[in-house]
Amino acid sequence: MKTTICLPRGRELCLDTPQIMGIVNVTPDSFSDGGFYYQADNAVNQALSLLEQGATILDVGGESTRPGAPDVACEEELKRVIPVIEQIRRHSDCVISVDTSKAEVMREAIKAGADIVNDVRALQEPGALEVVAQYPEVAICLMHMQGQPRTMQNNPTYTDLVTDIKAFFSARILACKDHGIDTQRLILDPGFGFGKNLAHNYELLGSFDSFQSFELPLLAGLSRKSMFGHLLNRETNERLAASLAGALLCAQKGAHIIRVHDVQQTADVLKVWHAACNGVTI
Numbered sequence: 001m002k003t004t005i006c007l008p009r010g011r012e013l014c015l016d017t018p019q020i021m022g023i024v025n026v027t028p029d030s031f032s033d034g035g036f037y038y039q040a041d042n043a044v045n046q047a048l049s050l051l052e053q054g055a056t057i058l059d060v061g062g063e064s065t066r067p068g069a070p071d072v073a074c075e076e077e078l079k080r081v082i083p084v085i086e087q088i089r090r091h092s093d094c095v096i097s098v099d100t101s102k103a104e105v106m107r108e109a110i111k112a113g114a115d116i117v118n119d120v121r122a123l124q125e126p127g128a129l130e131v132v133a134q135y136p137e138v139a140i141c142l143m144h145m146q147g148q149p150r151t152m153q154n155n156p157t158y159t160d161l162v163t164d165i166k167a168f169f170s171a172r173i174l175a176c177k178d179h180g181i182d183t184q185r186l187i188l189d190p191g192f193g194f195g196k197n198l199a200h201n202y203e204l205l206g207s208f209d210s211f212q213s214f215e216l217p218l219l220a221g222l223s224r225k226s227m228f229g230h231l232l233n234r235e236t237n238e239r240l241a242a243s244l245a246g247a248l249l250c251a252q253k254g255a256h257i258i259r260v261h262d263v264q265q266t267a268d269v270l271k272v273w274h275a276a277c278n279g280v281t282i
């Protein structure tokens, strides 16, 4: 079965092989690159470099979602992400995703050229469903999170992790349908690290393939996350090998999109896996 997702301006994203989503944080407080790319020009240069390294999707975000991160006002988030999306669009026809939960930021980002709305709150904030319903060509990533970033790591609890996340996806897919949003626009992401303890995160990694039952594209975001730091006692900048292992495992278990900081290294890993599965011509 061919897996593609439709995008604005008649474009399509083919997901037959896993695609790399490069992370472009436009925040002063993001957990892993410490705000180095806060300036718009730096963020755009970083974004173009990620494309050269093998990313086909860029995920531009102006609000950190790390545990305990402060909220960012809508005006501030707009100021951070819109100029970056506009500038990337001027330079490239690549797939741009906006990482936001705010309806107003979604609307302005789509107008500026975003193709995907990546919402860690799965369109549960006021107005979000209504905005994306108005732009039928834009794809949407619905991520599972228990709680809110500020408190989500305070003793997260599940009856059964995978069953509970599946029930959440079913409810959000239904909410989308009720707002006239075509299910074929949706991408699902079980949300590593979002309201999950260490055991939950590794259970999720081991059972990532369970979410294939929705027959929708799956996104995995594990890059440099604390599930590696805590298991291995590694600082954020020492988690590359673990992140690559996580990316490969998710790809093998059916992930269509892998969201990462380290694009070139992830691209190498996926190429080796692809060659082993499909052979190489000499």
Ligand code: 9MG
Residues within 6 Å of the ligand: 061, 065, 099, 118, 119, 120, 141, 143, 189, 191, 192, 219, 220, 221, 222, 259
């Ligand atoms: C914004 N963001 C941070 N981590 C993420 C993850 O794991 N998935 C998605 N979709 N977005 C994320």
